[in-house]
Amino acid sequence: MKHHNYGNEFYITTKQQELVAWARSNSMWPYPFGTACCGIELMSVMGPKYDLARFGAEVVRFSPKQADLLIVAGTITEKMAPVIKRIYDQMPEPKWVISMGACASSGGFYRAYHVVQGVDKLIPVDVYVPGCPPTPEAVIDGVMQLQSKIKETAKQKTVKEKDQA
Numbered sequence: 001m002k003h004h005n006y007g008n009e010f011y012i013t014t015k016q017q018e019l020v021a022w023a024r025s026n027s028m029w030p031y032p033f034g035t036a037c038c039g040i041e042l043m044s045v046m047g048p049k050y051d052l053a054r055f056g057a058e059v060v061r062f063s064p065k066q067a068d069l070l071i072v073a074g075t076i077t078e079k080m081a082p083v084i085k086r087i088y089d090q091m092p093e094p095k096w097v098i099s100m101g102a103c104a105s106s107g108g109f110y111r112a113y114h115v116v117q118g119v120d121k122l123i124p125v126d127v128y129v130p131g132c133p134p135t136p137e138a139v140i141d142g143v144m145q146l147q148s149k150i151k152e153t154a155k156q157k158t159v160k161e162k163d164q165a
Contacts (some may be wrong), residue, residue, distance in 0.1 A: 104117045
């Protein structure tokens with residue numbers, strides 16, 4: 001974005017895609033899918049000490065049709081797999097996924113038939129947050145990585161369109 005100051009008037013020039021990406025990255029509506037200890041850590045991130053609201057992700061939704069960010073926090077069993085897939089499918093586009101913790105990302109220490117060995121076997125994941133459970137700071141870092149990814153995707157689309165013209 002470029003800022004221009006002409007006397008008492010103030011203008012900002014930017015590209016529409018980049019403005020929309022900035023707005024989307026700073027107003028994510030998360031759907032928390034907490035199943036284990038990672039769910040408790042996610043609750044602490046939403047609280048006043050860590051205040052995820054600073055990053056525009058405080059409007060937690062418990063309806064997939066109102067959410068654009070799915071945070072998978074905890075162990076996903078084979079019995080839960082169709083449920084999480086259905087939730088993801090019901091979310092409107094654009095949508096993003098954060099896989100929080102070792103169990104959601106890789107099955108954790110559960111090497112058994114009943115545990116999905118990574119939620120990316122079911123749905124696409126944008127950001128992986130490591131830890132068992134991850135610290136609140138790590139979750140905030142994951143949200144910031146996703147914000148950067150959303151903005152960068154818009155810039156890449158702008159460059160591609162410019163090259164095609």
